[in-house]
Amino acid sequence: MPTGIRIRAYNVLFGDCVLLSLPDEGKTKHLLFDFGNVTGKGGANKVFEPIARNLKKVTGGTLDLLVMTHEHLDHMEGFLAQRAVFDTMAVRRVWMSIPSKPDYYDKHPKSKQAFALTQRILEFTKKTFAERGLSANLQWNALLLNNLSNVDRINYVRKLAGAKRTHYLYRGLSTKGKHDFKDVRFRILAPEEEMSVYYGSALALAGGMADFRRTLGRAPERRVVPEHISATDFERLRQGLQTGDLAAVHEIDKAKNNTSLVVLVEAQSKKLLFTGDAEVESWHKMHKLGLLGRVDFLKVSHHGSWNGTPAVNGKNVLDILFPLKNEQTGIALVSTKSNVYGTVNKVPDEKTLTLLKKHCKEVYSTEKQAAGKLYVDIEL
Amino acid sequence: MASASDSIVKTRVYQGDPLVARKYPSLGIQEIELHPGAVVFDGPVSPRFAVVDYDASNNKLFPPARFQRRQRQFEARPNSPQFRQVNAWAVAQLTLEMYEDPKVLGRRIPWAFPGNRLFILPHAGYWENALYDRKTRTLQFFYFQGQEKPIYTALSHDIISHETGHAILDGIRPLYNEISSPDTAGFHEFIGDATAILLAFSHQAYRKAVIQEARGNLRKDTIVASLADEFGTGLYGSAGRYFLRNAINDMTMSKVRYTWESHVYSEVLTGAFYEILIGLYEKQQDLEARKARKRGARPNRIAALSRAVVHMRRLALRALDYCPPVDISYLDYARALLRADELAYPKDELGYRNVVRRVFRRRGIAATNHELEPEPTPPRDAFETYTFADVDDSTVSAYHFLDRHRRLLEIPPNQDFHVASLYGNAKEGDRLHQMPRELILTYVWEKDILLSGRRYGPLNNQTFPLLCGGTLVMDERANLLYLCRKKDDPEREERLRDYLAYLARQNAIGHVDDPEARDKPFHYELRRGRVSLTQNRLAMHQRRRR
Numbered sequence: 001m002p003t004g005i006r007i008r009a010y011n012v013l014f015g016d017c018v019l020l021s022l023p024d025e026g027k028t029k030h031l032l033f034d035f036g037n038v039t040g041k042g043g044a045n046k047v048f049e050p051i052a053r054n055l056k057k058v059t060g061g062t063l064d065l066l067v068m069t070h071e072h073l074d075h076m077e078g079f080l081a082q083r084a085v086f087d088t089m090a091v092r093r094v095w096m097s098i099p100s101k102p103d104y105y106d107k108h109p110k111s112k113q114a115f116a117l118t119q120r121i122l123e124f125t126k127k128t129f130a131e132r133g134l135s136a137n138l139q140w141n142a143l144l145l146n147n148l149s150n151v152d153r154i155n156y157v158r159k160l161a162g163a164k165r166t167h168y169l170y171r172g173l174s175t176k177g178k179h180d181f182k183d184v185r186f187r188i189l190a191p192e193e194e195m196s197v198y199y200g201s202a203l204a205l206a207g208g209m210a211d212f213r214r215t216l217g218r219a220p221e222r223r224v225v226p227e228h229i230s231a232t233d234f235e236r237l238r239q240g241l242q243t244g245d246l247a248a249v250h251e252i253d254k255a256k257n258n259t260s261l262v263v264l265v266e267a268q269s270k271k272l273l274f275t276g277d278a279e280v281e282s283w284h285k286m287h288k289l290g291l292l293g294r295v296d297f298l299k300v301s302h303h304g305s306w307n308g309t310p311a312v313n314g315k316n317v318l319d320i321l322f323p324l325k326n327e328q329t330g331i332a333l334v335s336t337k338s339n340v341y342g343t344v345n346k347v348p349d350e351k352t353l354t355l356l357k358k359h360c361k362e363v364y365s366t367e368k369q370a371a372g373k374l375y376v377d378i379e380l
Numbered sequence: 381m382a383s384a385s386d387s388i389v390k391t392r393v394y395q396g397d398p399l400v401a402r403k404y405p406s407l408g409i410q411e412i413e414l415h416p417g418a419v420v421f422d423g424p425v426s427p428r429f430a431v432v433d434y435d436a437s438n439n440k441l442f443p444p445a446r447f448q449r450r451q452r453q454f455e456a457r458p459n460s461p462q463f464r465q466v467n468a469w470a471v472a473q474l475t476l477e478m479y480e481d482p483k484v485l486g487r488r489i490p491w492a493f494p495g496n497r498l499f500i501l502p503h504a505g506y507w508e509n510a511l512y513d514r515k516t517r518t519l520q521f522f523y524f525q526g527q528e529k530p531i532y533t534a535l536s537h538d539i540i541s542h543e544t545g546h547a548i549l550d551g552i553r554p555l556y557n558e559i560s561s562p563d564t565a566g567f568h569e570f571i572g573d574a575t576a577i578l579l580a581f582s583h584q585a586y587r588k589a590v591i592q593e594a595r596g597n598l599r600k601d602t603i604v605a606s607l608a609d610e611f612g613t614g615l616y617g618s619a620g621r622y623f624l625r626n627a628i629n630d631m632t633m634s635k636v637r638y639t640w641e642s643h644v645y646s647e648v649l650t651g652a653f654y655e656i657l658i659g660l661y662e663k664q665q666d667l668e669a670r671k672a673r674k675r676g677a678r679p680n681r682i683a684a685l686s687r688a689v690v691h692m693r694r695l696a697l698r699a700l701d702y703c704p705p706v707d708i709s710y711l712d713y714a715r716a717l718l719r720a721d722e723l724a725y726p727k728d729e730l731g732y733r734n735v736v737r738r739v740f741r742r743r744g745i746a747a748t749n750h751e752l753e754p755e756p757t758p759p760r761d762a763f764e765t766y767t768f769a770d771v772d773d774s775t776v777s778a779y780h781f782l783d784r785h786r787r788l789l790e791i792p793p794n795q796d797f798h799v800a801s802l803y804g805n806a807k808e809g810d811r812l813h814q815m816p817r818e819l820i821l822t823y824v825w826e827k828d829i830l831l832s833g834r835r836y837g838p839l840n841n842q843t844f845p846l847l848c849g850g851t852l853v854m855d856e857r858a859n860l861l862y863l864c865r866k867k868d869d870p871e872r873e874e875r876l877r878d879y880l881a882y883l884a885r886q887n888a889i890g891h892v893d894d895p896e897a898r899d900k901p902f903h904y905e906l907r908r909g910r911v912s913l914t915q916n917r918l919a920m921h922q923r924r925r926r
Contacts, residue, residue: 228423228444229430229499237499240516241436 003268004028005380007297007333008058010051011370012037013044014337015074017051018274018299019058022267024183029064031265033274033299035078038340043074045081050374052082055089062090065179068157069276070097070260071150074303080156091160093167093179097261097276099195100154101168110196114252169261171289183267189291190262190282198258198281257302258282264295270380273321275301280310287312292320296330297380300356303336304348304365309355322359330360331378337367387418389426389452393470395583397536406585409458414473421447424454424469428476430497431465435505442503461503464534468502468521471540475579479548483690484697486807486815492550492557493517502534510539512546514557519543538576545575555706555800555824559902559913560847561879562636563709566645568915573650574696577627577657581689584682591681598658598685599628627654633710633744642901642915649710652743653696659735660695661688667730691732695721698807704864705800705822706847707872711751712864714740719754719862724809757863758788768858771819775799778821782852789850790867797825800849816855824849827868828910831877837884838891839904844880844911846873880913889913 003022010017015037021030032055037043055063068076079086098104105112158166167178170193175186191198225231260276273295278286279302286292298321302308309317322330334348334356341347348365356363362378369376391414396407416426422444423431433442445454445462456462479485491498492514504520510533511520521534521543533539549571550557559565580586590598629651636645664684672679695717702716718733725732737749746752764784771781778799786793800822809815826845834840850865866872883889883902890897892905904913 226432226434226441226444228421228425229432229497233430233499234432234434237432237516237518238434238436240513241434241501241504241518241520 003270003380005268005270005272007272007378007380008375009333009335009364009366009370009378010035010054010375011366011373012047012051012074012078012335014038014303014340015043015077016069016276016299016303016335017078018333018335019055020265020272020274021058022184022265024064024181024267029181029184030059030062031065031067032059032063033067033263034069034075034276035082036072036074036076037078038074043077043337045077048078048082049085052078052085054374056085059089061088063092064181065093065095066091066157066160067095067261067263067274068097068100069262069274070256071100071154072256072277073150073153075276076150076153076157079160080153083156086160093165094157094161095167095169095178095261095263096154096157097191097259098168098170098193099191099256099259100158102158104168108194108196110194110199114196114199114255118252171286171291185266187264187266187291188261189264189273189286190278191259192285195255195259197285198255199252254279255281260301262286268380270297271295272297272299272380274299275308277302277308279307283310283317284312287317287320292317294323295321297378298322298330298332298360300332300334300352302347303341304334304352305341306345306349306352309352316355318355318359324359328359328361331380332356332360332363333378334363334365336365387415387420389414389416389420389454391454391466391470392456393467393474394535394537395585396580396589397538404585404589407583407589410583410585412470412474414470415477416473420452423447424466425497426469426473428491428496428498429469429472429500431469431500431502433461433465433502435501435503440503464502464521464532465500468500468519468534468540471537471579472498472500472519472544474582475541475544475575476548478575478579478582478693479697482806482808483694484807485552485701485805487803487805489548489551491517491547492554498547503532509533510536510543512543512550514547514550519547538580541579542572542576545572548575549700552700553703553705553708555847556708557914558706558845558847559915560707560876561709562642562645564707565642565902565915566649567708567710567713569642569646570649570653571700573627573646574653577654578689578693578696581657581685582693584686587682587685587689591685598661627651632742648743648745649713652739652745655739655743656695656736657688657692659739660691660732661685663730663732663735664688694724695732695736698724701805701818701820702851702853702862702864704851704866705824705849707866710745714745714752715754716862716864718752723861724807724815727810754862755864757860760859762788763860766858768819768854768856771821771854771858772802772804775802778802779823782821782823789852789863790865791823791825792868795825795827795868797823797849800824816857818861819854819856821852821854822849823852826910827873829873829876831880831911833881835881835884837881837887838889839880839884839911842906842911843909844876844913846876 005020005022008019008021010019012035016034017036018033019030020033021028035051037047099111105115169175169178169188171188171190173188175188179186226234257277257279258281260278260282262276262278262282263274265272265274271294275298300309311317322328334353336348338348353363364376364378366376390411392409392411394401394408395410396404401408416428420426424445424447425431431444433444434440442461442465445456445465447454454462454466456466476489479489480487495517499516499518501518501520504522506524507522508524509522512518513520521532521539523530523532525531546568549568556564556567627650629647631644631647631651633648636648639645661684664687665679665681668679668681668684698720699713699717702720704712718736721733737752740746740752741748766781771778782789782791782797782799791797802819802821805818805820807815807818825848827848828843829846831839831842831844836842846868848866848868850863852860853862854860888900889902889904890900892903897903901916902913903916904911906912
């Protein structure tokens with residue numbers, strides 16, 4: 001029996017943009033989760049305009065709730081890029097993850113240290129780009145420029161609904177008074193208020209003593225060999241080297257995925273879970289706190305990468321979200337694009353996709369069902 | 381070492397730190413002459429150093445500076461990675477030349493690892509740090525965002541010479557890497573600082589700037605006393621007070637008695653060093669004033685400083701060959717310094733050694749002049765008949781010589797030991813005369829002690845070696861010139877136990893592979909079932925996070 005709930009997953013290439021439309025108080029209301037993509041082969045700003053126009057059209061120019069799950073470009077680039085459209089729309093409420101709160105770092109000194117480090121490295125990268133003497137490799141450039149220089153973009157989203165109607169959420173904080181829905185329940189499952197819990201060893205790494213390959217989880221992409229010393233000498237040297245603060249920033253950046261707002265939406269007797277880019281540490285925390293249970297719909301975390309749907313306590317989170325029964329009823333959505341990220345651990349991860357198919361009635365992927373189209377609709 | 385003219389390389393480097401050079405343009409980029417040896421090529425690569433401009437965090441390799449064979453110079457535009465490659469290489473090479481000079485050690489210095497090229501990484505990654513690492517055979521210079529602009533530690537004359545100083549000391553006395561007392565922990569830092577100060581002062585432009593800044597009074601806070609200004613300024617917006625400690629200080633052994641923190645501890649010796657330098661300068665200034673009065677001219681303060689620096693260099697650095705092979709104390713160093721100077725300059729016309737004695741007493745390193753006397757050497761006739769060649773031939777010959785005199789040298793009869801090093805030198809004495817060749821012989825053994833009790837923290841129930849041994853210096857006529865021993869005695873063992881318990885109490889020790897212990901100042905690991913405790917060099921010069 002149709003519930004009137006519709007999920008529209010836009011094809012932003014590598015990124016997220018999911019519009020949830022559902023009945024409330026006898027009319028259809030709209031929630032938008034994220035709007036962005038990465039630069040390079042995973043995205044281009046030209047895809048945003050038709051999506052923004054469609055968003056305005058389908059919502060009648062009113063978004064009842066805009067959720068920006070976390071401060072990564074592939075989840076927020078579209079808002080500022082399409083300000084011409086968003087400036088003409090009514091955004092009633094904005095939800096952001098707690099670290100986006102303007103005074104967050106003043107009140108959380110542990111996180112401030114990491115924030116300061118990333119800012120220093122960003123500043124350095126900008127200046128060395130200008131100098132052209134030193135610049136990071138492509139991976140680092142993408143990391144730094146796509147993920148760390150987001151102040152203007154964040155500020156724009158903060159202003160969309162006005163300061164009083166912009167809320168910074170974390171696990172345990174009540175959503176009462178922070179939305180205008182009557183027939184819909186919201187629960188915030190993550191992140192923790194203190195984001196440094198996700199740093200793991202990153203703060204220790206900020207001393208720079210990370211082993212390169214362990215930290216990045218992969219061998220260098222391209223073997224470089226100097227001509228003026230022997231290959232043996234160089235290889236031995238390379239293997240023994242430490243990496244300095246960039247490795248720490250990589251870890252800190254990973255932790256930022258874990259600051260994703262994870263929102264459980266309950267409407268029309270259905271449970272819908274929107275996860276942003278929550279990674280292993282966040283899933284572990286949610287599991288440990290007993291927050292995870294069966295759901296009807298899952299926005300698969302982190303574009304289908306292995307760490308977005310990990311194992312917790314020996315079993316995959318899908319065993320909890322979509323327990324295997326005689327008849328599978330769950331629906332999953334993967335917003336992704338292949339061959340953009342990962343050489344060793346490819347995104348999306350084939351094993352994860354296979355597992356999703358095993359646990360769900362249907363698995364939607366923006367790069368498959370929305371290929372060559374603006375969006376794919378999922379009716380619950 | 382003196383080299384043929386075809387091995388000279390001319391290159392342009394920062395003689396001071398870039399920030400200092402802003403205030404004193406004469407300390408900016410200047411041409412210097414180096415004598416790295418005949419085999420020099422792109423990199424720079426020379427017999428003792430190889431620049432590998434590899435940034436591990438980026439997996440990025442910068443193209444090496446090209447060597448122009450005909451002109452014997454490197455192509456390097458200012459502000460290019462190649463300039464930083466050449467700058468780091470040249471300052472490191474200059475530092476090594478300062479040590480190997482006949483006026484100083486008068487011999488080649490080996491590295492502490494098997495191999496002859498120390499790798500220099502001028503862009504080792506983004507980090508507020510610079511370090512010498514024996515394991516990877518590297519000097520690593522990192523870069524970071526300063527308050528105004530990016531800071532490249534590979535451009536800092538003081539940072540490069542400081543780190544090269546660590547590498548050189550490690551080559552001269554590899555076992556100083558094993559921490560066994562606050563003195564051993566502080567000594568490496570002291571040598572780094574002393575190297576940086578001496579190399580800076582070796583430049584005429586630097587001496588001139590210092591004299592101008594200090595108006596002749598070196599006790600004033602001057603540019604050289606706050607080393608690595610750019611590093612400090614980049615971090616704090618004012619001259620660096622953290623990375624290299626201010627050499628003008630009033631630290632004494634009694635003030636650090638209950639701290640044993642290695643940075644603070646090294647300040648005592650760095651302070652003494654600088655005070656001695658000032659003392660020598662003042663002696664030279666008096667001499668200069670007397671000469672000037674006779675001539676009716678103004679005293680030449682720069683010439684006075686120049687002579688004081690030359691003497692300070694041989695005083696402070698020559699002493700290293702006379703130091704014990706293990707577990708150095710500041711008193712050992714003071715004795716070595718005085719004895720090395722006495723042998724090279726028996727006359728001491730200006731009374732330098734009295735200056736030295738006074739400073740070491742004032743700093744609490746020795747209580748009396750008597751304490752500064754070397755330990756008595758057994759008379760020649762106490763030894764069996766031997767010749768220089770009996771010892772000089774090989775480490776095995778040297779071993780047999782020592783073995784025959786175990787009782788005299790107080791080496792336990794049942795204790796195996798090994799000759800840690802054996803080398804000769806060709807030093808210059810006063811007025812450029814060649815000194816008799818010296819033979820320097822060091823020997824070492826270990827005595828296992830069991831650390832039992834909670835006071836040893838992570839080292840509880842571990843076996844720790846008490847390092848023992850000695851340094852023996854003889855001349856070509858086989859006269860024993862100097863003897864310094866680290867004996868197996870209960871007092872040394874007790875001091876070692878107290879120090880290890882102190883470090884455990886301070887939570888300063890962590891296992892080398894423990895990720896949680898990355899920032900601990902001391903790391904331990906087990907080698908052949910015994911604890912090896914070393915300073916965490918990765919954390920040593922790192923900026924302290926606030």
